Amino acid sequence: MKITEIINGAKPSLSFEVFPPKTSEKFDGVLAAACEIAKLKPSYMSVTYGAGGGTSEYTTAICRELNGRGVTSLAHLTCVSSDRSRIELELGNLRAQGIENILALRGDIPEGFDRSRISYSHASELVKEIVEFGGFCIGGACYPEGHPESANISDDIEGLKKKVDSGCEFLTTQMFFDNNILYNFLYRLLKAGVNVPVVAGIMPVTAAAQIKRLCSISSTALPQRFIRIVDRYGDNPAAMKQAGIAYATEQIIDLFANGINAVHVYSMNKPDVAAAIRRNLSEILS
Ligand code: FAD
Numbered sequence: 001m002k003i004t005e006i007i008n009g010a011k012p013s014l015s016f017e018v019f020p021p022k023t024s025e026k027f028d029g030v031l032a033a034a035c036e037i038a039k040l041k042p043s044y045m046s047v048t049y050g051a052g053g054g055t056s057e058y059t060t061a062i063c064r065e066l067n068g069r070g071v072t073s074l075a076h077l078t079c080v081s082s083d084r085s086r087i088e089l090e091l092g093n094l095r096a097q098g099i100e101n102i103l104a105l106r107g108d109i110p111e112g113f114d115r116s117r118i119s120y121s122h123a124s125e126l127v128k129e130i131v132e133f134g135g136f137c138i139g140g141a142c143y144p145e146g147h148p149e150s151a152n153i154s155d156d157i158e159g160l161k162k163k164v165d166s167g168c169e170f171l172t173t174q175m176f177f178d179n180n181i182l183y184n185f186l187y188r189l190l191k192a193g194v195n196v197p198v199v200a201g202i203m204p205v206t207a208a209a210q211i212k213r214l215c216s217i218s219s220t221a222l223p224q225r226f227i228r229i230v231d232r233y234g235d236n237p238a239a240m241k242q243a244g245i246a247y248a249t250e251q252i253i254d255l256f257a258n259g260i261n262a263v264h265v266y267s268m269n270k271p272d273v274a275a276a277i278r279r280n281l282s283e284i285l286s
Pocket of ligand 1: 047048050051052076078104105121123124140141142143157158162163172173175201
């Protein structure tokens with residue numbers, strides 16, 4: 001099933017993300033976690049694409065398994081480390097495995113990378129190529145607080161518009177911890193004429209170390225309310241986990257209440273966290 005059919009439906013959509021292992025020894029464990037999450041009957045599940053593409057076979061294998069279990073999969077695909085023939089191979093492989101949905105990404109440009117060797121400067125070029133290849137429902141990433149490479153949010157939305165105009169049919173946001181940031185962003189998208197559905201990405205922060213890592217790699221703002229939770233419970237792993245799940249649940253309920261119909265949870269291969277959030281929303285999603 002195409003992701004756009006799911007997220008444009010009348011029912012609120014709750015989906016989960018998993019990431020593939022870096023090595024083959026960890027594959028069975030990650031696949032088992034993904035299958036546990038699939039038992040929650042999410043609206044769909046996405047599987048990320050390892051930087052550099054060295055683990056793309058795991059992304060495809062997990063997607064195929066999820067489809068086989070009746071859960072629509074969304075395969076991430078990055079292009080920054082690939083050339084056109086490699087992308088064509090990847091697309092052919094995804095099609096052969098019956099995968100219908102792709103989140104088309106550029107990927108982070110590796111530090112010190114010789115930019116003159118890049119075949120793709122932006123995800124919009126990959127989107128165009130997937131459109132030409134045909135047959136896929138194509139999504140892309142967006143950044144309610146702006147992508148770090150953009151001078152400001154208006155420039156970022158200009159770039160995003162090019163991606164959507166190239167054929168991107170829906171967007172998934174970077175995580176955010178203050179829903180007002182998303183509401184403001186959606187308003188700006190409408191004003192800029194970006195009309196595709198936006199799936200809100202929610203990260204349940206269940207360990208203090210996770211938040212330090214996240215903040216070092218992204219420019220996500222942390223509201224005072226959230227910082228106080230980490231300060232108060234960060235040293236108590238069980239309490240931090242409970243508080244992180246409660247915070248994410250509250251964010252999701254507020255999003256649904258404000259008319260956002262699709263939420264994607266960055267479940268970090270943790271079936272217990274995904275299950276707790278699903279349980280907290282049982283009546284809301286029924
Ligand atoms: P782009 O869409 O190319 O945007 C990058 C910058 O260029 C932005 O500032 C944008 O405004 C600007 N821009 C875009 N198009 C144009 C244009 N045509 N002309 C001029 N400027 C333009 N990384 C992985 O390695 N694997 C993953 O699986 C993965 N999944 C992700 C999922 C989500 C939901 C998100 C939010 C991010 C994910 N990332 C992943 C990280 C992502 O690859 C990085 O953030 C990367 O730096 C940008 O990728 P992009 O596809 O958003 O790039």
